[in-house]
């Protein structure tokens with residue numbers, strides 16, 4: 143019985159003892175590095191993981207939404223995430239908010255619309271792997287197309303709530319009728335059909351093609367698109383995976399939030415690194431991973447992740463992310479900073495005079511000569527090179543998923 147179950151006993155040093163229960167065994171199985179932390183973990187570090195599966199689900203007619211804010215994950219100091227789905231035709235109502243919104247399509251297709259402060263319009267259709275960005279105060283709508291859609295939204299404040307946005311329906315409900323009538327150049331009697339309660343997410347019909355629905359009267363489009371199609375990003379290709387960076391330099395409309403899309407082969411690892419300018423907010427899209435975060439003064443803690451989980455790395459804290467599954471690991475690192483930046487331990491050592499490295503690591507010149515020669519960035523490295531090769535490394539990455 144208990145003997146067949148994994149137990150909080152570390153093989154390397156024998157520390158720990160049997161857990162006779164009560165125990166939530168499924169959770170233990172999901173969290174081998176929390177049940178049995180590596181002996182290098184040390185000190186007290188906040189919880190750095192929360193799963194959307196543990197987040198309150200707001201069910202609406204035609205879709206759902208759930209969020210991970212600093213109420214769920216207090217260690218998140220910069221950003222909030224929302225996971226949302228819309229059935230074919232359903233809308234996320236026309237609205238705006240105080241925070242910048244960065245969106246990543248995870249499944250299906252959707253249409254986004256917006257207008258900027260100069261009256262210039264934006265409309266585009268997006269599919270899995272595509273992004274959008276609406277800076278603070280810029281209004282927008284999202285509508286599921288024929289496949290319906292699921293997406294991740296990231297907002298530029300840690301205490302944002304998707305339940306507190308500025309909705310068109312709410313504004314009209316909370317404005318005197320005579321004012322609305324004057325504004326729309328209507329009689330009060332004409333306003334009978336207007337919504338009497340908040341809409342937020344609601345059902346509707348799948349719209350026609352963009353060229354069929356675009357208004358003739360519309361002004362010019364916005365000069366820089368509010369969407370980004372992932373094929374526009376040039377990957378940093380490594381043997382063990384690849385990274386695509388999307389920030390203000392290749393997606394100029396995203397003036398607040400940047401991201402790196404990371405794919406790691408089975409047996410691969412996102413190398414030891416940190417980010418000098420921001421905390422990292424992670425969303426795991428596919429596969430399984432473990433991450434150890436080193437947060438100065440000998441404090442370190444290891445977490446396990448799988449698809450649907452969110453992780454955070456405090457500002458400038460060192461970390462690696464290892465693919466612990468047998469399929470490619472796909473996750474996205476997101477930052478409240480318009481420009482992506484990182485510092486690689488390997489590059490740091492490879493660019494420092496050899497004697498300095500020898501003196502710090504207590505090693506010979508020969509040892510230093512054989513360290514990775516980081517003339518080009520290698521953000522993903524091998525942990526175990528003989529692991530099963532996936533479609534990613536064979537170059538036949540199926541693009542229908544957008545990844």
Ligand code: MN
Pocket residue numbers: 237238239243282307
């Ligand atoms: Mn929004």
Ligand code: MN
Pocket residue numbers: 415416417422455461475
């Ligand atoms: Mn990172």
